[in-house]
Amino acid sequence: MTEQRDQGQEGATTEDPHETDVTFDDWTGLFPERVETDRLVLRRLTPETVDVHEMYDVCAHDDGIEQVTEHVTWDPHPHPKETHEFLTAVEEGWADGESAQYAILPADEDTFAGACGLNLEWDRRAATMGMWLRKRFWGCGFSGERAAALFALAFDHLDLEVVTVEHTVDNDQSERAIRKYVEHFGGREDGLLRNGAVMGGEPVDVRQYSVSREEYRAAIDE
Amino acid sequence: MFPAHVETERLHLRRFDEAVDLETAHEHFSRDPTVEEEMRYITHDPHDTPKETFDELEEMAEGWEDGEGATYAIFPKPGEDGAGELAGDAVLMPQWDRRAAYFGVRIRKPFWGRGYSGERAAALLVVTFDHLDLELASAACHPDNDQSERAIRKYVERFGGTHEGRLRNWVPMDDEVADMERFSVSREEFDANGEAAAEVVVHD
Numbered sequence: 370m371t372e373q374r375d376q377g378q379e380g381a382t383t384e385d386p387h388e389t390d391v392t393f394d395d396w397t398g399l400f401p402e403r404v405e406t407d408r409l410v411l412r413r414l415t416p417e418t419v420d421v422h423e424m425y426d427v428c429a430h431d432d433g434i435e436q437v438t439e440h441v442t443w444d445p446h447p448h449p450k451e452t453h454e455f456l457t458a459v460e461e462g463w464a465d466g467e468s469a470q471y472a473i474l475p476a477d478e479d480t481f482a483g484a485c486g487l488n489l490e491w492d493r494r495a496a497t498m499g500m501w502l503r504k505r506f507w508g509c510g511f512s513g514e515r516a517a518a519l520f521a522l523a524f525d526h527l528d529l530e531v532v533t534v535e536h537t538v539d540n541d542q543s544e545r546a547i548r549k550y551v552e553h554f555g556g557r558e559d560g561l562l563r564n565g566a567v568m569g570g571e572p573v574d575v576r577q578y579s580v581s582r583e584e585y586r587a588a589i590d591e
Numbered sequence: 592m593f594p595a596h597v598e599t600e601r602l603h604l605r606r607f608d609e610a611v612d613l614e615t616a617h618e619h620f621s622r623d624p625t626v627e628e629e630m631r632y633i634t635h636d637p638h639d640t641p642k643e644t645f646d647e648l649e650e651m652a653e654g655w656e657d658g659e660g661a662t663y664a665i666f667p668k669p670g671e672d673g674a675g676e677l678a679g680d681a682v683l684m685p686q687w688d689r690r691a692a693y694f695g696v697r698i699r700k701p702f703w704g705r706g707y708s709g710e711r712a713a714a715l716l717v718v719t720f721d722h723l724d725l726e727l728a729s730a731a732c733h734p735d736n737d738q739s740e741r742a743i744r745k746y747v748e749r750f751g752g753t754h755e756g757r758l759r760n761w762v763p764m765d766d767e768v769a770d771m772e773r774f775s776v777s778r779e780e781f782d783a784n785g786e787a788a789a790e791v792v793v794h795d
Binding site: 492493494495530531533558559560561562563564565566567570572577579581 | 686688689690691726727729754755756757758759760761762763768773775777
């Protein structure tokens with residue numbers, strides 16, 4: 370009787386969120402209204418998919434919202450009109466084909482975890498990717514999974530050449546998550562852009578990264 | 592907002608639309624872009640007709656009045672080879688909300704190799720930091736433009752600045768989108784290296 374040992378056998382397999390399956394449905398105009406990954410549903414951000422008042426509650430009062438908004442370009446919403454105006458701008462961006470914004474809905478939650486999207490720069494054949502997550506959903510790997518979905522959209526369907534992403538230099542949380550998925554998809558840090566963005570009326574330094582279509586394809590094929 | 596006349600050791604920088612007549616301007620802008628052209632955010636197509644130059648001069652005047660941007664004509668001083676001729680043009684474009692400005696320059700071929708680009712940059716750095724009270728000046732070039740890159744690196748180094756990085760797919764061109772190498776000098780770096788701009792005189 371021989372005892373077989375599989376030298377290469379791992380213990381419990383951990384699924385890499387970057388390698389999630391991605392499906393696209395309900396295309397209107399240029400963009401799909403519904404994107405599904407292993408653990409998330411991304412739904413076009415409109416008052417139909419996220420209730421204005423629910424969104425306002427999150428964007429104004431969510432536990433930890435001050436920390437979230439510390440590093441994004443917006444402040445906690447002072448009143449529901451702000452949320453309404455935001456959603457109106459999002460609708461216009463979608464209709465114009467300039468911006469595709471999604472609510473992030475974890476499959477096993479009945480509330481939204483945050484929002485993400487692509488801002489298109491068609492003349493550059495590029496898009497910038499952005500996301501914010503409610504504090505209670507930090508550290509779940511949602512960022513990497515969402516990135517995989519939006520890269521697939523950008524490169525496989527919108528035929529873009531480059532996707533960039535940035536974070537303010539002191540945003541360690543974002544930096545960690547971004548570096549992980551940029552590395553996974555074969556991208557690079559482009560550099561530190563001084564006074565590269567404006568937040569709260571003040572110029573801030575940002576670190577920018579980019580992934581090209583070639584890099585993405587090579588990473589997927591591995 | 593922008594000083595109409597800035598002087599360096601060997602150059603006069605003067606408000607372009609006031610210092611250059613239409614015919615000279617058209618001759619300047621109808622040439623093909625020279626290799627030593629540093630990249631502006633929109634590359635410049637040669638002008639086919641004087642009307643295009645006329646319109647460009649009007650835009651320059653508007654930009655000057657609105658504080659949107661300053662285009663200077665570069666004239667070598669007496670004693671320089673080609674003194675008094677139009678040696679090139681230099682652009683200073685503020686990005687007010689970022690408290691920054693970016694530079695662009697085009698030097699005509701007969702005036703290459705004299706360090707005019709660096710001298711022009713010193714003048715615009717003085718304007719950017721001492722007159723416009725901004726925090727950052729940036730310049731950029733196409734990655735293949737070795738001449739421009741050398742010129743930029745020289746003055747950026749002199750003023751203690753940095754190469755920020757290579758931005759991919761940044762500038763749409765005819766049938767492709769070009770990458771861009773970006774450099775910058777901060778106000779702190781400029782202040783620490785002020786002697787490099789000692790020859791600059793600004794006339795208000």
